[in-house]
Amino acid sequence: MQLTDLHGSLRDPLLDTMNFLNEVTARFPDAISFAPGRPYDEPFDTEVIAGYLDAFVKHRGLSRDEAGALLFQYGRTKGHIHDLVAATVANDEGITATPESVVVTVGAQEGMLLAVRALIRDPDDALLVASPCYVGITGVARLLDVAVTPVPEGPAGIDAGAVRAAAARTRTAGRRPRALYLVPDFANPSGTSMPHAAREELLAVAAEEDLYLLEDNPYGLFTRSGDRPPTLKALDRHRRVVYLGSFAKTCFPGARVGYVLADQLVVGPDGSTSLLADQLSKIKSMTTVNTSPLAQAVIGGMLVTYGCRLRSANAERVQRYRERLDTLLGALARHFPPGSGVTWNVPAGGYFLVLSVPFAAGEAALTRCAREHGVLWTPMSYFYVDGGGERQIRLSCSYLTPEQISLGVARLADFIRSVG
Amino acid sequence: MQLTDLHGSLRDPLLDTMNFLNEVTARFPDAISFAPGRPYDEPFDTEVIAGYLDAFVKHRGLSRDEAGALLFQYGRTKGHIHDLVAATVANDEGITATPESVVVTVGAQEGMLLAVRALIRDPDDALLVASPCYVGITGVARLLDVAVTPVPEGPAGIDAGAVRAAAARTRTAGRRPRALYLVPDFANPSGTSMPHAAREELLAVAAEEDLYLLEDNPYGLFTRSGDRPPTLKALDRHRRVVYLGSFAKTCFPGARVGYVLADQLVVGPDGSTSLLADQLSKIKSMTTVNTSPLAQAVIGGMLVTYGCRLRSANAERVQRYRERLDTLLGALARHFPPGSGVTWNVPAGGYFLVLSVPFAAGEAALTRCAREHGVLWTPMSYFYVDGGGERQIRLSCSYLTPEQISLGVARLADFIRSVG
Incomplete structure (x- = not known):
């Protein structure tokens, strides 16, 4: 069967994106992953269920x-x-x-x-x-x-x-x-x-x-x-x-x-x-x-x-995500001083922020960054339906410990220097 | 908001059918229900899960x-x-x-x-x-x-x-x-x-x-x-x-x-x-x-x-469904002798058979049968996209005990006599 014989959505790169987000972490298990918008892992006991x-x-x-x-x-x-x-x-x-x-x-x-x-x-x-x-x-x-x-x-x-x-x-x-x-x-x-x-x-x-x-x-x-x-x-x-x-x-x-x-x-x-x-x-x-x-x-x-x-049940998680976002913002400030060509926004909460970088941050850059520097992120261009975000990346801090975040930003800084 | 402003499927009776099948048993909790194509209930223990x-x-x-x-x-x-x-x-x-x-x-x-x-x-x-x-x-x-x-x-x-x-x-x-x-x-x-x-x-x-x-x-x-x-x-x-x-x-x-x-x-x-x-x-x-x-x-x-x-894990269920279908076929033969105007097919397995009846078996008949005779079934007309099955009903025996099936067919026979 030919792909062109199937529904048009299946030829749209958009439909690959969710699987990318859902599965990229498993593809590079040793990388520090700022990619997935998922909560951090918690241990499992059948008795809890x-x-x-x-x-x-x-x-x-x-x-x-x-x-x-x-x-x-x-x-x-x-x-x-x-x-x-x-x-x-x-x-x-x-x-x-x-x-x-x-x-x-x-x-x-x-x-x-x-x-x-x-x-x-x-x-x-x-x-x-x-x-x-x-x-x-x-x-x-x-x-x-x-x-x-x-x-x-x-x-x-x-x-x-x-x-x-x-x-x-x-x-x-x-x-x-x-x-x-x-x-x-x-x-x-x-x-x-x-x-x-x-x-x-x-x-x-x-x-x-x-x-x-x-x-x-x-x-x-x-x-x-x-x-x-x-x-x-x-x-x-x-x-x-x-x-x-x-x-x-x-x-x-x-x-x-x-x-x-x-x-x-x-x-x-x-x-x-x-x-x-x-x-x-x-x-x-x-x-x-x-x-x-x-x-x-x-x-x-x-x-x-x-x-x-x-809200009260998640008090500990709220605290943990807060700490992660603060750690991320702090690490970015340390590694990318004014004039570095790298800027970002300062969200009031949640999992994500956007980093603007001085190079085309597409899938090729991502793959090289994952292979050579052990860091994953998501190209912002994935989130635009009609172009945009080509020099931006989404960083998610939800899945990582503060230590991983600090190390990940250091690796990311190495990668960005290697591009620049 | 007007229904005519929503997607056309929502004005198609077809989309009510699944909810009917899924929920009708709950609407008439005391009726014997030949309607749902669902397995019989089994008790629940959290330890099983x-x-x-x-x-x-x-x-x-x-x-x-x-x-x-x-x-x-x-x-x-x-x-x-x-x-x-x-x-x-x-x-x-x-x-x-x-x-x-x-x-x-x-x-x-x-x-x-x-x-x-x-x-x-x-x-x-x-x-x-x-x-x-x-x-x-x-x-x-x-x-x-x-x-x-x-x-x-x-x-x-x-x-x-x-x-x-x-x-x-x-x-x-x-x-x-x-x-x-x-x-x-x-x-x-x-x-x-x-x-x-x-x-x-x-x-x-x-x-x-x-x-x-x-x-x-x-x-x-x-x-x-x-x-x-x-x-x-x-x-x-x-x-x-x-x-x-x-x-x-x-x-x-x-x-x-x-x-x-x-x-x-x-x-x-x-x-x-x-x-x-x-x-x-x-x-x-x-x-x-x-x-x-x-x-x-x-x-x-x-x-x-x-x-x-x-297949082997379901040996008991296979036996139980067999018994139910046999019970249904036996009860139909007892209540609807040749010449009664009611006929049916003899499936080689599964949950369902089709009864042909001498009256219009639509939602009005179903509601009356449920209210006055305490029996539920499904109009076969629900399963045709372009007309058909107006004088046929689907009987499902999967959800009922043999005793309920026998009683249900007796009630159904009463209802059919009351229509004829």
Whole structure:
């Protein structure tokens, strides 16, 4: 069979990117890897899993037979821990969401697939995306043959003016701007965050332009210092925000449990109403049927164990990520003094920052850096749909110890000197 | 927001069907339900899960840290139990598949999504489906705006002539017939099975017509008596078959772990080659990133515990399903003598059979039957993309005890008499 006979997405380098991010660390096991946006490893005991399952079963008051029927079987398409998810976002983010507006998904990635499939009616609709952008969302758009309009981020993330301009550009091209995907807090890949006022302005623009906002918030708890503005969803008075949630960073990735909050009312041709969550559920029934009830119960057990408060449950992780980001910023300052030609941004939290370098930082440079200097990173060009970031790299500090970070930056400095 | 502003699939009754099948039992908890195609419930102990996880970790020889990095983290997109899957299909079905041709998926449903997305290049391609057909595949086609051509099943399933005719019809309509989805063994919903000779003929037609066969085999181990012909994949000399596997019926549904075997060679424009499995993996990276490594480890633990032989591990279940199908057939014969106007087929295994009844068996009849007679079933019309099955119902016996089956058929007979 010829590759040209398969769906066009498979010839788009974009679809290689996720596997790159997902697997590059395994390809260079001895390198210090600033590449993956994954949490640090934690040791595994089967008793921990059994303990969470027990906590969940006890919390629900399930008999052995009832637990079997819930955890071993097929189940409710929208999930069975929706009430715990709603309680958690209320406690941690002040978001008011009814359990019925929650769809439990196979990670936030499936949430993106469901949201984009539902909201994009036909080829005349377009998806706006922050640029640079997480490849998960542009990949979904590519799979579904959805047109994408990039909205350039500034140093403080997305601003209302840029969204208005992108919407106008989309309309001029004959398409309806339908939704905007963004990470307002400690964005992947850029590390930028939106100030409170900019969030209010964005919500106003969304209402004006009839745009839905797909707010992805995997890193929001991991502040580097003090407070953080409220999420868009917490400020959402006109139900413009579809909130994409993840437990990958606050519980663990291996459960593949995330969620969508979609409390928008959908009015049918006969006047009947449903929640957007129910429409997403219909799509989900055809993508994965339901999220593993067993995996949901493990996450559910973690949530009840922590009183549905992941902010306090993650206090130690918050501290560790803070230390890692501080270590990274400190090491960069030591190795790249003013005038070195290397600059970076200073994120207020999260996993990532962007380094600007004086050379083309593509896959060739990356491979040489990995082989000869034992350091991995991600070319920023991977995160642009229409060019950009050619002399920038994304550094992720989440997966490394402070010692590895210091050593990694030293090696990176050697590599950059060798190029220059 | 208006429903008419969302993707067209959401106005198609097809997308309500899976949620119906998935959730109807919960809506009428006291009814005897011949509706869901799910295994019977088994009791749950957290120690069972911990035991399988231990078995897996021990089999792999993983340290506590290594186990944490594998089970708690993101992982290989194609999955981490691919070797065990390959060993199992070799042992149980005589299928030769390299581990690299395996993609572990979130149930067979995600496998369908990946296969259809990869194989259907553009709107000029069409998917052929057995008719009547499992809604999971037609639902995927609807989500992706893929044209579908039904291939009518006969009493012995799909035959080569019907496929040739459907392919010709598709070409006449200006489309390329690209793949055919079917369940050769104990089909859902019809219960039909293809004889050995028909399988060889179908493989020959697939080669002639340049069609790929999506063979879905969730029920194949559950024979009612004696032997069963080899799967299409076991007979596949020209790599025409993409095999969709499920552990939902042979292990348990709540893990949501299935797989695709896709050993086709894909040749790129530059002459480089890859496996179709690798192309599916690229798509999977944008649908669910990877299948829960934790859920995979539970299934992996079951596989190693049973020596990668699910046929023998399921001996008791095979016996139980056999008894259920026999009970159903016996009860039908008692309640519907010749001349009653009610007829049915006699499947050689699996979960399902089709009852032909002398009235319109749609949702109104179903609701009345559930409310007034306490019995649930599935209208066969749900399984036709272009009309059909209006006076037929699907009975599934998998979820019920023999006593419930006998009582359920008696109630169903009451209902049918009340209609007639």
